[in-house]
Amino acid sequence: MGRMAARRREEAANGDVCDASLRRFAGYTIKRASNLMQADLARTLEPFGLRMITFTALMLIVENPDLSQTQLAGALSVERSNLVTIVDDLEKNGWIARNPSPHDRRSHALRATPAGESVCAAARTAVEAHEDEMLAGLDADDIAALIETLRKIGRGAKGGAS
Amino acid sequence: MGRMAARRREEAANGDVCDASLRRFAGYTIKRASNLMQADLARTLEPFGLRMITFTALMLIVENPDLSQTQLAGALSVERSNLVTIVDDLEKNGWIARNPSPHDRRSHALRATPAGESVCAAARTAVEAHEDEMLAGLDADDIAALIETLRKIGRGAKGGAS
DNA sequence: TATTGTTATACTCTATAACTATA
């Protein structure tokens, strides 16, 4: 078993070396944190029948009644075509309705049902608990600084001129 | 055109309201920053024929010669099965070789070729420029604090007990 | 002509099961 122990130490050392290499790039650390948060968030929302994107869409519809699909797609940074199945999902569960817009017969006025508001509130409580758990090692100042710093990213980049 | 201007103001206001709703969740802000970084990184690496994952794999092979695919998959947090096409990609471009391991005839000892080391160095310079550009609004202390904070995320979560 | 919602399509990333050849 001496060889296996040596192999295990070797693997751990390789992991450390690799991690040190990767850590030098902020993008890698950001992606890693993002993946951790998303995976845990998915586990949190699964019992409600929600995904990250459907929860976010539902929350925005609850807070902003009569949003159009184009407006919602813009707020979520999702293509209009990809929003269709998201809205379908919420509608099939009876959580939102595609009402006709009084101003424009092409567009839908999205509005949450009482059931939608209820599941949104319950999921929201669970999501806040998920965030508390994932960010347990940080105090309020750390979190505020983190969010402020992250929001400064990409200001001078190629795609940001519009 | 008065109606269109009103609509534009309405959309902007909706965007702001939605953004304020989403911003309360750290997970959303982290994901947004991650997506911005990844999209710009993809544009940066595309001229080299590299993707984020193939660049990272190549860099780790350059810095850690004779890694096995299982070790590399572990370092990249990628399934072994999904690593196959990544290593295929690098091998077809002549940037790495799957050498036989002297100790275990099942495993491959991955090693970069001179061409692989060359493209890795060039891509690395471009990636560092990409990071400088994306993080232009931050000073060195901000970046160090950001990375340190992000690495504390998920300590007490469900999946972290192993 | 331009826009809204929609369908179809494709490509990437990710996750799982099963196979082979070794150990």
Next chain:
DNA sequence: TATAGTTATAGAGTATAACAATA
């Protein structure tokens, strides 16, 4: 029996083009 690499497959997520109804 367990592990390394591989194949196949399926599910998300994302991006583009085209279409009908409407503006």
